[in-house]
Structure formats: C-alpha cells, structure tokens
Amino acid sequence: MDAVTTPRWAQRMQQVQPNAIGELLRLGAEPGVMSFGGGYPDAGLFPIAGLEEVFRDAIGGTGGAALQYTVAEGRPQLRAQIAARMAADGAPCSVEEVLVLQGGQQGLDLLGRLLLDPGDVVVTEDPTFLGALIAFDPCQPRYAAVPMDAEGMDTDALEAVLKATPQARVIYTIPDFQNPTGVTMSLPRRRRLLELAEKFDLMVIEDTPYRPLRFAGEHLPTLKSLDRSGRVIFLGSFSKILAPGLRLGWAVASRPVIERLTLLKLAADTQCSTLNMAAASLFLERFDVDAHIATIRAAYAEKKEKMLGAIRRHFPQSVTCTDPEGGMFTWLTFPEGFDATAFMRDHALPKARVAYVPGASFFPVTPRPNHARLSYSAPDFETIERGMAALGGLLKRHL
Amino acid sequence: MDAVTTPRWAQRMQQVQPNAIGELLRLGAEPGVMSFGGGYPDAGLFPIAGLEEVFRDAIGGTGGAALQYTVAEGRPQLRAQIAARMAADGAPCSVEEVLVLQGGQQGLDLLGRLLLDPGDVVVTEDPTFLGALIAFDPCQPRYAAVPMDAEGMDTDALEAVLKATPQARVIYTIPDFQNPTGVTMSLPRRRRLLELAEKFDLMVIEDTPYRPLRFAGEHLPTLKSLDRSGRVIFLGSFSKILAPGLRLGWAVASRPVIERLTLLKLAADTQCSTLNMAAASLFLERFDVDAHIATIRAAYAEKKEKMLGAIRRHFPQSVTCTDPEGGMFTWLTFPEGFDATAFMRDHALPKARVAYVPGASFFPVTPRPNHARLSYSAPDFETIERGMAALGGLLKRHL
Numbered sequence: 018m019d020a021v022t023t024p025r026w027a028q029r030m031q032q033v034q035p036n037a038i039g040e041l042l043r044l045g046a047e048p049g050v051m052s053f054g055g056g057y058p059d060a061g062l063f064p065i066a067g068l069e070e071v072f073r074d075a076i077g078g079t080g081g082a083a084l085q086y087t088v089a090e091g092r093p094q095l096r097a098q099i100a101a102r103m104a105a106d107g108a109p110c111s112v113e114e115v116l117v118l119q120g121g122q123q124g125l126d127l128l129g130r131l132l133l134d135p136g137d138v139v140v141t142e143d144p145t146f147l148g149a150l151i152a153f154d155p156c157q158p159r160y161a162a163v164p165m166d167a168e169g170m171d172t173d174a175l176e177a178v179l180k181a182t183p184q185a186r187v188i189y190t191i192p193d194f195q196n197p198t199g200v201t202m203s204l205p206r207r208r209r210l211l212e213l214a215e216k217f218d219l220m221v222i223e224d225t226p227y228r229p230l231r232f233a234g235e236h237l238p239t240l241k242s243l244d245r246s247g248r249v250i251f252l253g254s255f256s257k258i259l260a261p262g263l264r265l266g267w268a269v270a271s272r273p274v275i276e277r278l279t280l281l282k283l284a285a286d287t288q289c290s291t292l293n294m295a296a297a298s299l300f301l302e303r304f305d306v307d308a309h310i311a312t313i314r315a316a317y318a319e320k321k322e323k324m325l326g327a328i329r330r331h332f333p334q335s336v337t338c339t340d341p342e343g344g345m346f347t348w349l350t351f352p353e354g355f356d357a358t359a360f361m362r363d364h365a366l367p368k369a370r371v372a373y374v375p376g377a378s379f380f381p382v383t384p385r386p387n388h389a390r391l392s393y394s395a396p397d398f399e400t401i402e403r404g405m406a407a408l409g410g411l412l413k414r415h416l
Numbered sequence: 417m418d419a420v421t422t423p424r425w426a427q428r429m430q431q432v433q434p435n436a437i438g439e440l441l442r443l444g445a446e447p448g449v450m451s452f453g454g455g456y457p458d459a460g461l462f463p464i465a466g467l468e469e470v471f472r473d474a475i476g477g478t479g480g481a482a483l484q485y486t487v488a489e490g491r492p493q494l495r496a497q498i499a500a501r502m503a504a505d506g507a508p509c510s511v512e513e514v515l516v517l518q519g520g521q522q523g524l525d526l527l528g529r530l531l532l533d534p535g536d537v538v539v540t541e542d543p544t545f546l547g548a549l550i551a552f553d554p555c556q557p558r559y560a561a562v563p564m565d566a567e568g569m570d571t572d573a574l575e576a577v578l579k580a581t582p583q584a585r586v587i588y589t590i591p592d593f594q595n596p597t598g599v600t601m602s603l604p605r606r607r608r609l610l611e612l613a614e615k616f617d618l619m620v621i622e623d624t625p626y627r628p629l630r631f632a633g634e635h636l637p638t639l640k641s642l643d644r645s646g647r648v649i650f651l652g653s654f655s656k657i658l659a660p661g662l663r664l665g666w667a668v669a670s671r672p673v674i675e676r677l678t679l680l681k682l683a684a685d686t687q688c689s690t691l692n693m694a695a696a697s698l699f700l701e702r703f704d705v706d707a708h709i710a711t712i713r714a715a716y717a718e719k720k721e722k723m724l725g726a727i728r729r730h731f732p733q734s735v736t737c738t739d740p741e742g743g744m745f746t747w748l749t750f751p752e753g754f755d756a757t758a759f760m761r762d763h764a765l766p767k768a769r770v771a772y773v774p775g776a777s778f779f780p781v782t783p784r785p786n787h788a789r790l791s792y793s794a795p796d797f798e799t800i801e802r803g804m805a806a807l808g809g810l811l812k813r814h815l
Contacts, residue, residue, distance in 0.1 A: 020645070021670040022645045024531060024586075025531075027529065027555070030676060033676070033683065034679070057485055065480060069475045072472070073468055073471070073472060080459055081659070083661055084464075084660070084662065085457075086454065086456055086660045118685075119685040123685040126683060130554055131426060132425070187423075247420035262689060262691045263691060264686070273420065277432070280550075281432060283435075285521070285522065286685070287663070290661060290689055292659075293692070
C-alpha cells in the first residue's frame with residue numbers, strides 16, 4: 018500500500034480526543050495489576066445459571082424471533098417491564114415513555130445530539146462522570162461545573178451558575194452514589210434542583226446506574242418522581258444489576274423526547290440486540306431480580322467496609338475518602354499540591370502494581386490533580402487489603 | 417403532571433424526521449400482511465442449535481468474562497477472526513484496522529460524525545440505502561446522487577458530479593447486490609470509482625452487508641482489496657450471515673480512521689455486547705460458517721427465482737424488475753406517472769394485504785415515485801407466489 022490518506026476530519030473531532038477511560042481500562046486489564054480503576058461490577062455476582070437458561074430459551078423460542086430484527090424502541094415486553102419497575106420506584110410511566118438503549122452511555126450520546134448545539138452549556142457536578150463528557154463532546158458543548166459537598170451538588174452554587182450562564186441548556190446529574198465521588202444528593206437539594214430547572218427553563222438528565230445499589234442510609238425519591246413538568250430525562254441501566262456485557266439500559270422521558278430519541282436510535286444502530294432484550298425479559302419474568310440485587314448490595318456493602326477499613330489503617334491521615342451509601346466508588350482527596358496522575362504513573366503502577374482513576378479527568382472545566390477514584394466492587398477482599406496496604410505504604414513515603 | 421415541557425431541540429434535529437423505514441417495519445409486522453418490505457433474513461435459516469451452544473458456553477466460560485465490560489474496539493479474538501475473513505476475501509488487514517460495531521448501521525453513524533460537517537456533500541448511488549441517509553442526516557450534510565445502470569453507479573456521471581461539487585467529502589456505495597436495486601457494480605466501474613476518489617481526494621465508504629450472499633455471476637473484488645491509498649472504509653455485517661438480532665458488524669479502515677472511530681464508539685455506547693462478541697467468536701471457531709452461508713445462498717437463490725418467476729407470470733409487462741446476482745432485493749420500475757407510495761397505501765395494503773417499500777424514500781435528492789423495493793429473503797415460497805399474484809392482479813387493474 019502507498020502512504021495512507023488521512024481525510025480531513027469533521028470539526029467536531031477537535032473535541033473528540035483520546036481520554037483516560039480507554040487507557041485505564043487497558044491498564045487495569047494487565048496481568049498482575051491490582052485494579053481499583055474501571056467501574057466494573059463483581060463478575061462473581063453475575064447470575065450465570067439464570068442467564069444460561071434465559072438465553073437458551075430465548076434463542077430456541079418462537080422460530081428465531083429473538084434473533085431477528087425488531088423495532089428501534091426495543092421489544093415491547095421489556096419496555097413494559099421497565100415501566101413497571103419505574104412505577105415501583107415511584108415514577109410511573111407509559112410504555113411509550115420508555116426507550117431501550119445500548120447501556121446508559123447511549124442515552125448520553127443520543128441526548129447530546131437531541132439537545133446540544135455547539136456552544137450550548139451542559140451544567141454538571143464538579144467532578145462528574147467522564148463518560149458523560151465524552152458522550153457530549155462530539156456536540157461541541159461547553160461545560161459549567163457546580164461544586165459538591167456531602168449533600169451532592171451545591172444548589173446555591175447552581176443558582177449562581179445558572180444566573181451567569183444564559184447558554185445553559187441542560188443539567189446533568191448522578192444523584193445516587195455519584196460517579197466519581199460516591200456522594201448522594203439530599204432530598205432538599207433534589208427539590209431545589211428541580212425548582213431551578215423550572216425557573217431557568219432547563220432540561221435535567223438524571224443518570225442512575227448505581228441507584229439500585231443502596232446499602233446504607235435512607236431511600237430517596239428520584240428526580241423523575243418529583244418532576245411535575247416533564248423536564249427530567251431518566252437514564253437507567255441493567256449493567257450493574259444483571260451484567261454490563263449485555264449492553265442494556267433505558268431512558269424514560271416525555272413522549273416528545275422519546276419519539277425523537279427513537280429516531281436518533283434508529284439512525285445510530287437500528288436497535289439493541291433483540292436476543293439480549295428477549296433474554297433480559299425472560300430473566301425479569303422468571304427470577305426475583307430484586308432478591309438478586311439484594312445479594313449484590315450486601316456484597317458491595319462488605320467490600321466498601323473492607324476498603325474504607327483498609328484505607329483508615331494504611332493511608333496517611335492527610336488523605337481523606339468519602340463514605341458512600343451505595344454504588345461502587347469512594348473518592349480520595351490528597352493534600353493540595355499532590356498530583357494523583359503523576360503518582361499513579363511513577364509510583365502506584367510501577368511500584369505497588371495498583372491502578373486507580375486519577376481524579377483530574379473527572380473535572381469538566383478546571384482539573385484538580387489531588388483526587389482519585391477507587392472502585393471496591395470488582396476486587397476481592399484480599400486484593401482490597403493488599404492493594405490499599407501497598408498504596409498506603411507508598412503514600413506514607415511521599416506525604 | 418402539568419403540561420409537558422418541550423425543550424428547544426438542537427439544530428440538527430431539523431434534518432432528523434420520522435421516516436419510512438420505521439413505519440414500514442411496523443406495517444410489515446402486522447398479522448395477516450404479506451410483507452416484502454423490511455430487509456429481513458429468513459429466520460428459518462438462523463443457526464439456532466449452534467447459537468444455543470456457543471451462548472451457553474460463552475456465558476458459562478471463564479468466570480463471567482463474557483458478561484463483563486471489555487474494550488471499545490471489541491474483543492481481540494473477534495477482531496482477529498474478522499481480519500482473517502478479510503484476508504480470505506482479498507483484503508488482508510491487521511487487527512488494529514478492525515473495529516467491531518453494533519451492526520453496519522453504527523458504522524454509518526460514526527463515519528458521518530468522523531467526516532461530515534454541516535453542508536458537506538455525501539455522494540451516493542441514486543437510489544441508495546435509506547438507513548445510510550438517516551445515519552448521516554444528524555450531521556446535516558447535503559447529498560449528490562449518481563445515476564445507476566445495470567453495472568451499478570455510472571462512473572462517468574460520478575465524474576461530472578464530482579467536478580460540479582467541490583463540497584463532496586465522501587462516496588458512499590453498496591457495490592454488491594445493492595440496497596435497494598439488487599444491482600452489482602462491475603469491475604471496471606470499481607476501478608474507475610477508486611481512480612476518481614483519488615483524483616478528487618475523497619474517502620469511500622464500501623457497505624457490504626449482502627456481499628457473502630452471491631448466488632450467480634462472477635465473484636468480484638471489493639473496493640477495499642483494490643484500494644492502494646487507504647481511502648476505502650469497509651463496512652461488514654454478521655446480520656445476514658448469522659442473525660441481525662445479535663447486532664454485530666465491523667469496520668476495516670486505516671489506523672488513523674479506526675483510532676478515531678474507536679473514540680466515537682466509546683462515546684456512543686462504550687462497546688458492543690461482550691457476550692454477543694464472545695458467542696460469535698465461538699461460532700466462527702467451532703462451526704463452518706462458510707458452509708452455513710452456502711446454505712443461505714442456495715435458499716435465497718431459489719426464493720429469488722420464485723419471486724421473479726411469479727412477477728413474470730402475474731405482473732403487467734409494463735412493470736420491470738432487476739435480476740440480482742445475490743442479496744435480498746429486486747427493484748421494480750413502474751410506468752412513468754405511477755405513484756408506488758399511494759398505490760401501497762390505497763390498494764396493495766388494504767386490498768391485497770401486501771407490503772413493499774415504496775421507492776421514493778431511497779432517492780436522496782429527487783424522489784422518483786414509480787419504483788418499489790421487494791425483498792424475497794424472508795417470505796416462504798407460498799407467500800411469494802400468493803403475494804406476487806395478489807399484487808400483480810391489482811396492478812393489472814390499474815395499469
């Protein structure tokens with residue numbers, strides 16, 4: 018072949034650049050590395066036997082229908098089952114208000130395309146989910162980041178940001194056990210956020226992949242359940258309660274939003290895997306998924322305790338961590354001046370064989386280098402103990 | 417709930433509107449309708465037993481790894497198997513030049529985002545695949561359509577279009593058994609298209625979902641195999657050779673293109689279903705997929721003969737159809753002045769319970785109403801005979 022022709026890339030590609038998630042998923046997969054990086058569920062908790070059964074029956078059933086094309090919205094049975102689960106969580110909706118997605122991530126991508134012109138502003142928590150930023154980036158938005166505290170997004174700061182940002186179009190939030198901080202938004206903050214969305218006429222994206230994984234504290238209503246004007250677009254996921262390898266999530270929103278998201282879904286990939294949708298439906302029909310979720314919750318509660326205990330025992334006191342009431346993450350704060358990215362590259366990975374996600378890439382506007390995200394969901398107890406001991410030992414030498 | 421708030425949609429949504437494919441997939445699914453509309457494979461040919469086996473083993477194998485997250489590019493084993501199949505088809509490539517996709521459709525969506533700014537021109541065959549138009553539309557391109565004849569895209573006309581269209585960025589073509597016409601591009605035209613792409617410095621998207629399904633005529637090389645400068649981006653699909661419900665396809669292109677497509681893939685939906693990729697790999701490893709494809713080809717050859725025979729016997733002579741050498745479609749040309757959309761709505765559907773795809777929506781620039789696409793792949797022999805007889809009888813009364 019002659020020299021490879023490089024095309025002129027579209028303008029939007031200026032905002033689509035290599036990022037930390039892809040590289041870190043790779044590092045975490047290297048043999049011998051104790052990874053607390055990727056937001057992986059514990060594969061030991063996947064309901065293997067149930068999935069074997071439902072995939073077998075879905076493949077064999079009804080003349081290959083589960084292997085054929087279906088409609089872009091997703092199989093009607095699964096949409097109805099999702100609507101029923103929404104109702105059980107305080108946010109009843111019609112089947113027409115449900116769109117099945119290729120994981121919650123696809124919801125972020127399609128919503129960016131539905132709502133964002135170049136220069137529009139997405140208002141996020143500071144820090145926020147890196148995957149949301151990379152999903153929105155091809156639409157060339159700007160970001161406004163709202164500080165958080167132990168009650169989640171600071172809604173007084175949010176009001177100030179909205180007053181100063183007429184280009185704001187949408188508020189993106191993860192109210193439950195946020196990624197990356199593990200922090201949960203309090204009920205007063207939830208109500209206040211919706212008041213401000215109303216006042217400033219903004220849409221709200223409520224991203225809830227970890228919501229079913231509460232292992233402490235009080236159950237709180239979703240923003241969607243408090244929404245009285247159809248402003249909230251709810252994203253849910255089966256990745257953390259069944260398995261991420263199925264790539265199934267969903268959006269619940271008003272019919273005008275779902276109708277247009279469905280057009281974008283059809284254009285993007287025609288539909289989700291018919292087979293995976295059929296198998297998920299059979300699973301929800303035959304098995305007690307809430308009992309399964311209770312098992313996951315109990316396991317993650319124990320792992321969280323192990324990790325926080327190990328951090329307390331092994332880390333220098335100048336490093337603090339959040340104490341999540343659910344989900345998969347704790348968020349480390351190192352002393353000012355500490356660079357968690359450089360420390361991982363120069364020390365944690367080569368010397369302790371420990372991987373985490375350096376915090377800088379979670380900040381959409383101004384990276385703060387003295388943070389890191391640790392995930393306790395996938396590693397076993399021994400790895401948690403050994404990893405925290407090794408990391409803590411290194412930190413003590415450097416702090 | 418109060419009145420539903422409708423957000424201000426992004427500008428690109430002006431070019432994202434309800435379209436014929438979604439509606440027609442619905443009509444074709446109604447009980448009692450003989451559908452020759454959707455491009456559905458014959459579900460009776462899905463390798464059910466083999467898929468049951470490989471899904472069971474993929475789910476049960478290696479500690480749930482096939483249910484866990486994997487890398488955005490797709491599982492390495494499947495990428496290597498795709499590269500081997502590309503080599504066997506005359507276009508060797510490295511594993512790094514392969515990206516696994518959520519069906520070929522996702523390739524079109526990601527390529528639009530990689531290459532197209534608003535106002536850029538996509539050069540297509542006239543008519544062309546509707547799914548490609550809806551994939552590109554959110555990027556707000558314009559289209560230039562090049563007439564076809566029995567040898568495919570008219571490359572003299574292509575040269576004239578390219579001379580007149582400095583905004584042209586990419587040529588989109590389905591060289592083998594085109595959707596919707598069933599026409600195959602001749603070898604001289606393939607070579608000439610690449611010369612013109614070189615001369616005018618354009619990228620070429622070669623979309624090949626039907627390529628393995630040749631049942632007559634001479635095997636022709638892919639554009640990719642003739643490409644000497646990395647201009648051709650090849651899209652392949654497992655939908656027609658395994659099952660569309662798996663949602664698996666792939667892109668093969670130069671490394672700079674694949675690297676950027678992978679960033680867009682990560683942003684769009686993280687990755688394809690790990691499980692479906694693992695199962696497809698096991699299938700390719702254990703079963704003779706080429707023998708399976710030979711079975712599909714033989715079945716579609718027979719169905720094509722049935723349909724063309726029935727058309728000859730039942731249709732008025734003023735209606736002509738193409739005689740495809742493979743794939744799933746024949747293309748009807750009615751006399752000038754005939755409106756195939758109105759005829760379907762007013763006569764074919766209500767009176768004959770026959771569905772086809774009216775041709776107008778396949779024309780990206782100037783719809784021509786006197787065409788229709790018929791698919792012979794999914795219906796059985798009896799439905800083909802009854803459907804063509806009913807449609808032909810109606811046509812004879814109207815022409």
